[in-house]
Amino acid sequence: MCFKNLPIEFDEQGRMTLREDAARSFGLEQRPRNPGPQPLSDQQIKTLLARNGYIRDVDFDPVTRIAGALAFHAVTDLQERKVLTTNSMATLFRGYEVIMVGRDPRDAIFITSRACGVCGGVHSATAALATEMAIGVVPPPLGVIVRNLMLEMEFEYDHPLHLFLLAGPDYSQLMVEQTNPEVWEKAKTYLAPGRDWHGYETIADIMRDLNPLQGKLYLEALHMTRVAREGLCFLAGKYPHPETIVPAGVSTTVSLQTFNEFYVRLQKFFDYAKKVCAIWDDITEFFYAANPLYKETGRRQKSMADTGCWDDPDIYDGTFVNCDKWGERRWATPGVIIEGELVTTKLTAVNAGLEEFVDRSFYHNWEGNSFPHDPLGNPLSPFHPWNKQTLPKPSGTNWKEKYSWACSPRWDRQTVEAGCYARIWTTAAGQKLRPNPFMESTGTSLKMLMPQGTLPEKELEWKIPEVWNAFERNRARAYCIAFNVTAAMNDWLKGLDLLKHGKTEVSTPFEIPQKGQQRGVGFWGAGRGWLTHHAVLQDGVVANYQIVTPSTINASPRDPWDHPGPYEEAVLNTPLLETFSDPADFKGIDILRTIRSFDPCMPCTTHIFAGDRVITREVNTCACGVDEEENDHTH
C-alpha cells in the first residue's frame, strides 16, 4: 500500500481502486500529512520584525542568473541565523503545453526539446516514448540500446558541469575564504582521505582547484563536457536538440566503428568517476567535521521520486499495460522514496500518485476529469497530468496567493524532490537490477565497478545517507557519473552483441492514426531527475500535452495545503553558518548552496514567453561591450 493520502486502495492482486467515500472529491477535503517544516505566519513575522532589527528580506533574483527565470525570496533572522519564510518563484511562462495543442505528435520531439537549453536530448526522447506508447509501436532492440547510450552520455555532460562549474565555486577557496575564513583555516591542514584517487593532499588543495575559471578541476570538467558531447554526437548526430530521436527508435546508422568511437569517449569517464567521487566524499566529510551544523544545510525529509530510465531491449514494449514489468527492468529503477522508505517501484503507481496543483501558480484551475482511469483501469486524480489543462492567468505576485509560473507537482500529496540522486537511491534500495557485471543493488547501497583506466579498477559504493542535505545531493550526483558509466558499459556490450548477430535495425516504421483517441506517457529522466511527458492524441493531432520537469518539481510553490516546495522547504531548514559581523556583509552562501544542490535549471521550467522585466536581459542584453567609437553603423 504505497498511498497514505490519496484515496486509492489496492486489492489482493495489486490492482488499484478508488475508495468509495472519495468518489466525488478524490479526498481533497482531507489534509495530507506533512512532516516538513512549517513557515511562520505573516503576523508572526511582523511581530518579530517589530522587535528585532536583524530580520531582513533577502531576495536572490535570479539565484543563478538563469535568465532571470528563478527568483527566490527569503525572510531571515540574522541574529538567530535562521530562515523564517521562503518563496520560490518561476518568473517566466513556458507555454510548451499550449504550443503543442493541435500539432502532429511527432513535432513534440523537436518542439519540446527546446524547453531547455541544457537538457538537449531528454525531452526529445521522452516525447518519442510518449508517442510510441500512444500509437502502439516499439523500437527494435538496437534502437533501444542506442537511445540508452545517447542519454547515458548526456548525463555525463550534465553532472560535471553542475559539480564543478555551477556548484563547485561555492566550495572553492575564493568563496570559502571569504564567507567562512575559519573553515578555510581548517581546510589547510585537513588531510584528504581520497588523495590516492584524486591526488590532492589537503582539502585546501581541492578548494584551490575548484576556483572558477582557473582551477584545474573547473577546467577539467569543461574538458569532460567536450568528451561527453563528442560521444553523444557519434550516436545523436548533434547535441543539443538531436534530430535522430524518433518514435520507435533512432534514425542513426550505427556500425562497429560508431560503437568503438563511443567507447573511446566512455572510457575517459572510468578514472574521472573515481576521482570525482573521492573529491565530493572528501568535501562532504570535511564540512561535516569542520562544523556538524553543515548537515543541516539544505536538509529536508528524504522524499523523492523518479521514473527510472535506460530500458532493457529484451522486454521493453512501450505499452502502458506492461510498464511495471519493463520499468523494473531498467538500469535505473523507477520508484518513490517517502521519508526514507522505498514505497513503490511500479510505474503505474508512480504515475497514479502524480498530481499538479495550481493554487499558488499563475494559472486558472480547470474543470472536468477527462480520464478518471489510466489504461489499466487504475484511478487517476482530476489533478493528474492526463486531466490537466494549461490555462495561464497572469497576475500580480502575492506570497499568500499566486506567486509562480511553476505549478506544484506532488506525489501522494507529499512534497517529493527530483534529482539524479533519486535515480541512484531508488536503484540502490530497489534490488531490481538484472544480473550484470558492473553494478549491484544491495538495498542500502549501489556498488559500481569502475574498470581500469590509468587508475586501477575500483568498486565504488554509494550508500543511502543518514541525512539528506545539500552536501549529500552533490555527493550522490558525483556517484551518478559512475552510475552512468555502469549502465553505458552494459548497454555498449549488449549493442555489440546485437551487431554481431546482425540485428542492426534501429527503428520501426509507423504511421500516426488519423482517427480516434490515444494516450501515451514518456517516463524518462533528465540529468537533474524526473521527466514525464503525458500526451493525448485525437484524430491524429495532439489534444493535450503536459510536461513535468525536475525543476518544476523542485522549484514548485506551496500546494493547496500550504506545504512548501522542495527549494522552499530545504532553505527553511538551512542554518546561516556564514561568518559576518555586519548584516550588510551577509552574502547568503548557505542558501545559495542549498538551492544550487538541486541543480536548478529554470529554463527547463519556464522559457518561451516572459514579462518585460526579465526577457529584456535574457535575449536582448544591452549592447555595451561593442566598440562604439570606431565602427558604429546605425541604420
Place this chain on the structure above:
Amino acid sequence: MRSLIAGVGYINLSDSSIGPIAAAELKKEPWPANVSVEDLSYGPIGVVHTLQDASPRYDRLVLITAADFGAKPPALRWSRWSSLLPDPTEVQRRIEEAITGVIDWKNLLVILQQFEAIPSEVFVIAIQPVKTDFGMELTPGVSALLPEILRVARELAMKEAAAVVSV
C-alpha cells in the same frame, strides 16, 4: 583569412530570433571555401568546443543577433566587438547562465574570449527589436531590415581585413 558568419538567439521569439533566421537564409547561398555559415544558438560551452576544433581556426566572426542598443526600433547596427573581458566574477556569472541554458550573444562572446576560442576579429550585427515575446515571424519593420542585414554580413565576411571599416 577564414570567416564564420553566425546567428545567435532563441527561435520562435519574434524579432529576437533574427540570428537563427538570418543564418538560415545565408546558408542557402553559395560561399567560398574560406567562409562558413552556422547557427550558434546551442549554448556557449558547446560553441567553445566547436571553435577550438575548427581547423584552421577562424580569423573573423560575424555575429547576427538582437540587442538592446537604445535605438528606436526597428533599427540595425553593426560594430566591432571590443576585446575587453569583464572581471572574473562577471565572467563566471555568464558561464553559470550559459550552462543552465541561456542563449545570449554577449555571454557567447565573453565565454569564447575567456577560453581563448574567439577569432581575432569579431563583428556584431544587431537589430533593435520591436517585439521579443513568442512569435514565429519577424515584425514587418525588422523583416524589412533583413536584406540589409544579409548584405552587411556578406560584406563583413568577405572583405579583406584592412578594408572592413569601409562596408
